[in-house]
Amino acid sequence: MSSEQVDGKNLAGTTSSTLHDSPFHSPVSIRSQRRATRLYWEPPNVSPPLKNPIMTTRILICIFCLGSLDLSLQAAETKQSPNVIFVMADDLGIGDLEPTNPECKIKTPNLLKMANEGITFLDAHSPSAVCTPTRYGVLTGRYNWRSRLARGVLSGTSEHLIPADRATVAHLLRAAGYHTQMIGKWHLGWDWAKVPQANGKNNRIDFTKPVTNGPDINGFDGYYGHCGSLDMPPYVWVDTGRITAVPEREEGVTSKEDAYGWYRKGPISPDFNIDEVLPHLFQKSIDHIKSRSKEKNPFFLYLPLPAPHTPIVPVEPFKDASGMNPYADFVMQVDHHMGELLETLKQSGIDKNTLVFFTSDNGCSPQGNFKVLATHGHDPSAGYRGHKADIYEGGHRVPLIVRWPDGIRAGQTTSALACLTDLFATMRELTNQPLDQHGGEDSFSLMPAFQGKPTGRDTLISHSIGGSFSIRQGNWKLCLSAGSGGWSAPREADARKQGLPAMQLFNLSKDRGEQTNLVNEEKEQVASLLSLLNTQVVQGRCTPGKPVSNDREVSFLPKGVSLPSTDVNTTK
Ligand SMILES: [Ca+2]
Numbered sequence: 001m002s003s004e005q006v007d008g009k010n011l012a013g014t015t016s017s018t019l020h021d022s023p024f025h026s027p028v029s030i031r032s033q034r035r036a037t038r039l040y041w042e043p044p045n046v047s048p049p050l051k052n053p054i055m056t057t058r059i060l061i062c063i064f065c066l067g068s069l070d071l072s073l074q075a076a077e078t079k080q081s082p083n084v085i086f087v088m089a090d091d092l093g094i095g096d097l098e099p100t101n102p103e104c105k106i107k108t109p110n111l112l113k114m115a116n117e118g119i120t121f122l123d124a125h126s127p128s129a130v131c132t133p134t135r136y137g138v139l140t141g142r143y144n145w146r147s148r149l150a151r152g153v154l155s156g157t158s159e160h161l162i163p164a165d166r167a168t169v170a171h172l173l174r175a176a177g178y179h180t181q182m183i184g185k186w187h188l189g190w191d192w193a194k195v196p197q198a199n200g201k202n203n204r205i206d207f208t209k210p211v212t213n214g215p216d217i218n219g220f221d222g223y224y225g226h227c228g229s230l231d232m233p234p235y236v237w238v239d240t241g242r243i244t245a246v247p248e249r250e251e252g253v254t255s256k257e258d259a260y261g262w263y264r265k266g267p268i269s270p271d272f273n274i275d276e277v278l279p280h281l282f283q284k285s286i287d288h289i290k291s292r293s294k295e296k297n298p299f300f301l302y303l304p305l306p307a308p309h310t311p312i313v314p315v316e317p318f319k320d321a322s323g324m325n326p327y328a329d330f331v332m333q334v335d336h337h338m339g340e341l342l343e344t345l346k347q348s349g350i351d352k353n354t355l356v357f358f359t360s361d362n363g364c365s366p367q368g369n370f371k372v373l374a375t376h377g378h379d380p381s382a383g384y385r386g387h388k389a390d391i392y393e394g395g396h397r398v399p400l401i402v403r404w405p406d407g408i409r410a411g412q413t414t415s416a417l418a419c420l421t422d423l424f425a426t427m428r429e430l431t432n433q434p435l436d437q438h439g440g441e442d443s444f445s446l447m448p449a450f451q452g453k454p455t456g457r458d459t460l461i462s463h464s465i466g467g468s469f470s471i472r473q474g475n476w477k478l479c480l481s482a483g484s485g486g487w488s489a490p491r492e493a494d495a496r497k498q499g500l501p502a503m504q505l506f507n508l509s510k511d512r513g514e515q516t517n518l519v520n521e522e523k524e525q526v527a528s529l530l531s532l533l534n535t536q537v538v539q540g541r542c543t544p545g546k547p548v549s550n551d552r553e554v555s556f557l558p559k560g561v562s563l564p565s566t567d568v569n570t571t572k
Pocket of ligand 1: 090091130131309361362
């Protein structure tokens with residue numbers, strides 16, 4: 001069975017032991033008692049007194065009028081700045097929603113309605129096929145593989161990944177006068193206090209002390225959530241650095257006990273109930289929206305959901321509601337909560353001028369059980385190859401629905417190529433912030449796409465859990481891997497054993513299922529894409545601008561593959 005892994009050796013303070021304490025091997029676990037119910041004028045510069053009183057009066061009137069104009073414009077601008085809510089599901093496939101899959105067998109009426117009232121992207125991609133790197137990309141507008149994380153994901157005890165001096169969407173919106181809040185699954189690491197041990201190590205977490213270097217160093221005024229995926233301990237709520245309750249026991253469920261609802265054994269706080277986490281986070285978000293709707297300044301809510309990732313724990317009345325399996329039930333529950341959130345906007349009188357995004361951090365995980373779902377005619381990858389973790393489309397082509405009644409015409413679909421890193425530039429354009437602001441190296445504004453116009457993005461670099469790359473331009477996609485680069489067959493080692501070519505070239509317009517490798521037939525296309533990838537890696541950005549550094553040496557060539565001769569000396 002597939003399981004997320006950590007690149008432990010590259011991450012100071014990160015131990016891979018947490019993740020290798022998989023429930024599959026845990027000798028003891030405690031089945032939780034699951035309950036069915038839960039839970040920005042500078043005033044105009046004052047001129048020195050003028051000698052001519054009439055002129056003085058006229059000038060003062062002018063200044064007053066201009067000042068008033070400034071104020072009224074300011075008021076209008078303030079009014080026109082929409083609230084922004086970015087909801088990101090965890091491991092939800094592009095095939096799991098009716099708006100992005102006509103053959104979808106899971107009922108998602110609320111997200112269908114949201115799509116009908118907004119715009120649906122059909123060629124949108126998470127920058128990575130797994131959790132942590134995608135989150136890095138969403139917040140920074142920079143491809144994740146430029147960071148120190150070369151592959152894999154963080155654990156629940158990993159130290160913070162995004163340095164405080166790295167610009168994020170939250171910094172950008174805060175500079176534009178927004179209140180910024182994160183509620184949900186962070187999975188970008190934060191720094192737990194550690195208990196000094198006799199051997200000089202600091203391995204054990206001191207839950208009595210505050211958390212440092214959380215989302216608050218990355219531009220968020222406040223945050224509430226848990227550190228890793230919901231199957232990674234510790235199971236502890238942190239409210240802007242403050243741990244809400246100290247864990248007094250450990251809890252976990254093995255996959256043998258529950259193939260869908262398992263989670264790794266570890267410390268859990270008395271106020272933390274695994275089954276209640278999803279409804280609890282939505283309730284927290286709804287309360288936050290109601291509260292912020294009374295304030296003058298707009299708000300940004302970043303809401304990364306822990307679902308429908310494991311533990312797959314739908315509650316009543318969603319248990320068995322799909323007639324398929326708990327995964328489909330859990331997707332229905334996510335849809336239901338999104339309906340509640342959107343209804344809250346209406347009740348709070350901010351529905352028309354709130355820009356809501358709904359997307360997923362990567363494709364559906366095999367934990368959703370593709371085999372069972374297929375017996376019901378449902379494909380979470382909607383006919384695309386592979387799933388979560390893979391370099392194939394199923395790993396990173398994700399649903400992206402955007403709704404903003406005051407700013408986006410209802411009922412649109414678009415085939416514009418989009419990457420979740422594009423949130424940064426979209427927010428920069430939305431708030432009229434200058435292009436020279438640092439950050440967002442791999443971010444193109446989606447604002448033109450909202451109006452049916454082309455964006456600046458015509459290329460896409462994707463990344464798998466194993467660190468494999470692909471580059472897309474138009475319909476051509478070059479995978480720098482012999483296999484999936486992830487979990488689906490053939491995995492890299494198997495692909496090499498089978499003697500498969502070191503790279504795969506697909507024409508997505510004729511072959512959306514990535515079945516026919518044209519790497520030997522289209523050598524010029526391969527050379528062109530390799531050269532393009534090399535340029536975008538070496539420049540430290542794919543957007544126009546001065547070259548910048550990556551945080552580490554980035555290698556992307558599979559063994560035995562070399563760059564076209566004109567590019568040989570350009571890599572570092
Ligand atoms: Ca995920």
